[in-house]
Amino acid sequence: MVEDHILEAVKKVLEESPKRNFSESVDVAINLRNLDMNQPKNRVDEEIILPHGLGKDLKIGVFAKGDVGLRAKDAGAAYVISDIELEELVGDKSKARSLANECDLFIAETQFMPIIGKNLGVVLGPRGKMPIPLLPNKDIGELIQSKQNAVKLRSKDKLTFHVAVGRRNMDSEALAENVETIVTRLERALEKGKHNMRSVYVTTTMGKSERVV
Known part of the structure; x- marks a missing residue:
């Protein structure tokens, strides 16, 4: 069962972001802290299988x-x-x-x-x-x-980076489970877990954002 605060954040983003005439991407924006990203060992480079895919077929x-x-x-x-x-x-x-x-x-x-x-x-x-x-x-x-269901969680040498978690026309609970999967995997990938996570936001391409971490 997905955590309530993640589901509520996703619902709020979907409800309050203006609808567009195209299927917007839903992304997670990640901000790290207390890491020297010039050191390759501190960089995030993970492939993650999303439980509900991205809502579209990859080419x-x-x-x-x-x-x-x-x-x-x-x-x-x-x-x-x-x-x-x-x-x-x-x-x-x-x-x-x-x-x-x-x-x-x-x-x-x-x-x-x-x-x-x-x-x-x-x-x-x-x-x-x-x-x-x-x-x-x-x-x-x-x-x-x-x-088809995989995304790359890759920071390179940046403390701030993004990853897609689905499309706006997907069910909010499915999107929330995808977000939770990303957050859980990110926490495991970081040396000090949540202590290296300044913030994590869920957002649509051209809409509002809501904090989940």
Whole structure:
């Protein structure tokens, strides 16, 4: 059962933020304290599976060929990039940038990782979209489905950062459970737990915010 104060904060944000003519993102804004973020050990870098997903399908690009590529398409991949198409991207950085902007994340068979890193790292790296390697013992369909519900909680070298927890059209209790999942995981990731958390707010893209921590 989600904590009451988190549920009430989410309800208040949804009720008091003006409605827009598009489906707004619901985010969590995190402010840390008493941490030297120049020290890599203090940075937050967690992948979290949200219990209720993000309320939308992510656009996932998969670098694969043959049967793996077919199964990726069946599992809902937005794009399947074959070895031939990868060569075309290497030679056309404009096309590579367009694909990088279109997809939320990428997965790649391990055989493609060296050429992607060497030739497309400059495009994908700064966007935080270097592919997730598809290890030999992993099923592409299962990996795609798990990534549909996953978010990256990543501070880099900043004390303040954001992460999406869903869409405004989702049920308030589902959103609250997603928020609680983020807060719980963040507390575990920090050296001094809540003592390193200055504040955590839930907010819509263009609406009001409410404090949950």
